[in-house]
Amino acid sequence: MRYALREGLSFCRVEDRLLFLDLPADRYFCLARDAERSFARLCDTEWNSQDDDPSLGGFVRNGLLVRSDTAQQPAPCPSPTAANRSLFGITPAARAGDTLSAMLHLAHAPLELRAFGLAGALARAGHRKRRASARANAARIARVAAGFEACNAIVSAHDRCLPRSLAIAHALTWTGARPELVLAVKLGPFKAHAWVQCEDMVINERVEVTRHFTPILVI
Numbered sequence: 461m462r463y464a465l466r467e468g469l470s471f472c473r474v475e476d477r478l479l480f481l482d483l484p485a486d487r488y489f490c491l492a493r494d495a496e497r498s499f500a501r502l503c504d505t506e507w508n509s510q511d512d513d514p515s516l517g518g519f520v521r522n523g524l525l526v527r528s529d530t531a532q533q534p535a536p537c538p539s540p541t542a543a544n545r546s547l548f549g550i551t552p553a554a555r556a557g558d559t560l561s562a563m564l565h566l567a568h569a570p571l572e573l574r575a576f577g578l579a580g581a582l583a584r585a586g587h588r589k590r591r592a593s594a595r596a597n598a599a600r601i602a603r604v605a606a607g608f609e610a611c612n613a614i615v616s617a618h619d620r621c622l623p624r625s626l627a628i629a630h631a632l633t634w635t636g637a638r639p640e641l642v643l644a645v646k647l648g649p650f651k652a653h654a655w656v657q658c659e660d661m662v663i664n665e666r667v668e669v670t671r672h673f674t675p676i677l678v679i
Contacts, residue, residue: 462527462528462529462530462533463502463516463519463520463525463526463527463528463534464525464526464528464532464534465524465525465526465534466523466524466525466526467526468482468483468484468579469481469482469483469524470483470537470676470677471534471536471537471676472536472537472645472674472675472676473536473674474645474646474647474674475647475648477490477496477647478490478491478496478499478500478536479645479647479674479676480524480676481643481645481676481677483578483579483582483677484577484579486577486578486579488645488650488652488676495515495518495519498515498519499515499519499524499534501515502515502516502519502534503533503534503535503536537675537676537677537678538675538678539675539678540640540642540657540675540678541640541657541659541660542660543657543660543661543662543667543670543671544660544661544667545660545661545662545667546661546662546663546665546666546667547601547602547605547661547662547663547664548605548662548663548664548665548666549609549666551602551605551606551609552602552603552606553606554603554606554607554609554610555603555606555607558603558604558606558607558610559607559610559611560607561604561607561631561634562604562607562608562610562611562627562631563611563614563615565627565628565630565631566608566611566615566623566624566627568627568630569581569623569624569626569627569630570623572584572626573622573623573626581626582626582641582677582679585626585629585630585641585679586679588629588630588633589629589633589638589639589641589679591633592633592636592637592638593636594636594637594638595636596632596635596636596637596658600635600636600637601632601635601637601658601661601663604628604631604632604635604663605628605663605664607631608624608627608628608631608663608664621653621654621655621664621665622643622652622654624654624664625641625642625654625655625656625664626641626654628656628663628664629641629656629679632656632658632663637658638658639656639657639658639663640656640657640658640678640679641654641656641678641679642654642655642656642657642670642675642677642678642679643675643676643677643678643679644670644673644674644675644676645673645674645676646672646673646674651673653665653669653670653673655670
């Protein structure tokens with residue numbers, strides 16, 4: 461018997477800790493140190509020796525793991541494409557239509573989060589991405605970014621990185637792009653962040669800022 465992460469659960473290694481994101485519950489959490497060491501050992505142990513680990517039953521009862529015949533070994537969130545460039549603060553002058561489109565997407569994103577919850581909103585974002593044609597060019601992506609930058613004078617971006625990133629990802633998929641929506645965390649103190657990338661180009665954050673965070677989920 462193999463074991464997999466429960467659906468809606470992801471995790472990453474931050475410094476010397478494992479940090480988890482539970483999408484259905486919309487919360488981040490760490491395990492107690494002993495449980496964390498056991499979970500890390502499970503992730504680093506060959507599958508054929510895991511059945512002997514006494515901690516497995518506890519993780520199943522606590523909802524971290526589920527039994528599966530076809531599961532892959534639990535692993536931390538894979539990193540997105542390495543970011544080397546950013547459009548943040550260097551976009552061209554926004555066109556009125558692009559600003560209006562950005563405003564509409566910014567208004568829609570919080571409604572989507574309230575209606576479907578974090579898990580549902582991110583699932584919808586993933587569905588839109590899979591349907592995109594992947595034919596957006598750099599100029600069109602820059603126009604989308606410019607529209608959202610122009611909105612900063614109207615709608616504050618402070619402490620709204622998730623709905624804003626959700627809105628930007630939605631707008632980009634309309635152009636045919638397949639952006640990466642990145643949820644990331646850091647400790648000391650704990651902070652969560654979100655941003656959008658198109659390949660190695662960060663759309664709504666500075667590259668140096670993203671490097672302070674560890675991705676915990678990439679859509």
